[in-house]
Amino acid sequence: xxxxxxxxxxxxxxxxxxxxxxxxxxxxxxxxxxxxxxxxxxxxxxxxxxxxxxxxxxxxxxxxxxxxxxxxxxxxxxxxxxxxxxxxxxxxxxxxxxxxxxxxxxxxxxxxxxxxxxxxxxxxxxxxxxxxxxxxxxxxxxxxxxxxxxxxxxxxx
Numbered sequence: 001x002x003x004x005x006x007x008x009x010x011x012x013x014x015x016x017x018x019x020x021x022x023x024x025x026x027x028x029x030x031x032x033x034x035x036x037x038x039x040x041x042x043x044x045x046x047x048x049x050x051x052x053x054x055x056x057x058x059x060x061x062x063x064x065x066x067x068x069x070x071x072x073x074x075x076x077x078x079x080x081x082x083x084x085x086x087x088x089x090x091x092x093x094x095x096x097x098x099x100x101x102x103x104x105x106x107x108x109x110x111x112x113x114x115x116x117x118x119x120x121x122x123x124x125x126x127x128x129x130x131x132x133x134x135x136x137x138x139x140x141x142x143x144x145x146x147x148x149x150x151x152x153x154x155x156x157x
Contacts, residue, residue, distance in 0.1 A: 021149030024142055025068045028093075031139040032061045038132035039104070042125045049103035053136065056100040060093045060143070087154045090147035097140040105133045 036057035039050055067089060108129040111122070 021146045022071065024146040025064060028064050028139060028142045028146065029061065029068065031135050031142060032057055032064060034135045035132055035139055036061055038128050038135065042128050049107045053100040053104045056096045060096065063089065083154045083157045087147065087150040090143055090150050094140060094143035094147045097136065097143055101133065101136040101140050104136055108133050
């Protein structure tokens, strides 16, 4: 991967899609979208953890898209603090996703032995929730790796 070379320490334009850690935006966007879709397609009780997971996945999906557009359009040039903001955003996103992944996994484990919905639907929702948990933890890992790499870039800036 090519190093980021823009004046602010962050890439702009098409460099966003070729530099590390910024190439992780694409994976965060894809896996975060999958979490959003999978959680939205289930019917699980209690709704509180699922609502938090939906909030986190939608919030991070939208913010990652905005962040990607800002970098791709070069909106971060000639302004101080973007490297710090990049680190802070990814730290927050990793923290939020971890805080959403744990209750999602807990609800999914508890769902295995409940009879809230008919048996056929319960098994289908259980499988969808398992996929959501896996993708949620993958997304958490992606945001964490991006956070660590952003911290390294921040300290070297």
